Amino acid sequence: MSEPEIIKRRTVNPDLKYKRVLLKLSGEALMGDQEFGIDMAFVDKIANEIKYAWSQGAEICLVIGGGNIFRGVAGAAQGMNRSSADYMGMLATVMNALAMANALEELAVPTRVLSAIPMPTVCEPFVGPRARAHLNKGRVVIFAAGTGNPFFTTDTGAALRAAEMGCEALLKATQVDGIYDSDPNKNPDAVKYDQVSFTEVLAKDLKVMDAAAIALARDNDIPIIVYSLSDDQGLMGILKGEGSFTIVNSGDMA
Numbered sequence: 001m002s003e004p005e006i007i008k009r010r011t012v013n014p015d016l017k018y019k020r021v022l023l024k025l026s027g028e029a030l031m032g033d034q035e036f037g038i039d040m041a042f043v044d045k046i047a048n049e050i051k052y053a054w055s056q057g058a059e060i061c062l063v064i065g066g067g068n069i070f071r072g073v074a075g076a077a078q079g080m081n082r083s084s085a086d087y088m089g090m091l092a093t094v095m096n097a098l099a100m101a102n103a104l105e106e107l108a109v110p111t112r113v114l115s116a117i118p119m120p121t122v123c124e125p126f127v128g129p130r131a132r133a134h135l136n137k138g139r140v141v142i143f144a145a146g147t148g149n150p151f152f153t154t155d156t157g158a159a160l161r162a163a164e165m166g167c168e169a170l171l172k173a174t175q176v177d178g179i180y181d182s183d184p185n186k187n188p189d190a191v192k193y194d195q196v197s198f199t200e201v202l203a204k205d206l207k208v209m210d211a212a213a214i215a216l217a218r219d220n221d222i223p224i225i226v227y228s229l230s231d232d233q234g235l236m237g238i239l240k241g242e243g244s245f246t247i248v249n250s251g252d253m254a
Contacts, residue, residue, distance in 0.1 A: 003110045007138035013056035017241040018169040020059040020135065022162040023050070024155065024209075025173050027065035027096055029229060037068060038099050047103035049235040054109055054140060058239055061131070061141040061165055063158040064100060066092025086150035090117055093154060097144035098122065110139040116148030116157070128164050135165060155209040159216035170217055170224045171238060172209065177228040178246030179206055197251035208248060217248070224248040 025046070032039025054060055069092035075085030097113045104111040112134045113123035123144065124130065134141045146157035155172075162170045179201075180190040193206075198218035201208055208214065208226060217224050227238050227245035237243035 001108075006108055007110060010055050010057055010138065013058075013240075015240045016056065016058060018239050019057065020165065020167050021061075021169045021171055021239065022158055022165065022167045023060060023062045023171045023173060023235070024158040025062065025064045027067035027069060027071075027092065029068075029173065029175075030064065030096055030099070031068045038096065040099070040103070043099055043103045046229070047100065047107055047109070050104060050140065051107045051109050053235045053239055056236065056239075058236075059135050059138075061135060061143060061161065061167070062097075062100065063143050063146075063154055063161060064093055064096040065154040066090070066096060068092075069095060083150040086152075087117075090145040090148070093146060094119065094123065094144040097142040101142055104140055110137075111142065112139050113142045113144055116143070116145040131161075132165060141165075152212065153210050155213040156216065159209070159213040159220075159222070162222050163216060163220040167222060170222050171235075172224055172226045173229045173235075174226060175228065175230075177231060177244040178226050179208055179248070181206075193246045195247050195249065195251075198248060199251070201248055214248070218250065221250060 030038050030043055032042035050060055066089045070088050075088060076082040094115055101111045101113045114126040114131055115123050116126045118125040126143065131141055143161045146152055146154050147160055158170060176184055179193045179196060182190045184190040198214055201214055202211060208224065225238060225245050225247050227243060231237060231243045233243040238245060
């Protein structure tokens with residue numbers, strides 16, 4: 001079956017609260033139960049969630065970190081030049097993007113990887129209109145290599161791409177089901193926020209994403225939804241506004 005025929009077989013689920021979204025995954029999430037690298041069984045699990053949401057008419061783009069392979073900040077802390085370390089981290093994100101793209105393609109989900117650092121042998125270079133065209137045609141788009149610049153995190157890259165693609169929400173998949181006033185893994189009395197404003201996140205330094213990413217999302221009025229990768233309702237539930245999560249927005253949204 002050709003790609004256009006596969007795309008035409010998608011349905012349009014009227015229950016979707018968010019149709020076009022950017023999903024931000026940490027590189028560490030791709031490790032699964034391993035201590036390093038990529039756990040393809042876990043990648044396949046995420047790919048299946050994405051496939052189901054995509055089959056229901058969701059327009060999905062992704063940004064995946066590279067911490068499971070190399071973290072620029074950690075490299076710099078060990079004495080490397082920060083720019084060189086960050087570029088190494090960007091290359092790690094390309095590896096993760098290719099792994100996820102392969103898993104999605106194996107599930108017959110048309111996928112494109114676009115890199116902020118041109119490397120035409122393995123993926124397309126990032127060009128805004130081209131990326132939007134892929135989304136409009138029903139393809140999943142994975143953005144690799146962050147912003148293409150050192151000193152910026154993949155969180156900032158995610159917020160930037162979400163704004164450029166006109167996404168209705170930025171989804172941050174983590175190990176916990178939302179944002180707490182302290183680490184719930186260390187403090188059993190930690191209080192979870194159901195909703196919190198961008199201003200409060202910055203003022204209280206809640207560590208959802210870095211400050212540049214929060215500011216970008218705030219300035220472009222893109223809500224950030226923080227949820228757990230192990231949520232029973234999965235990605236589709238979040239897209240329908242269901243499940244357990246915290247939403248970060250301007251403070252005047254339901």
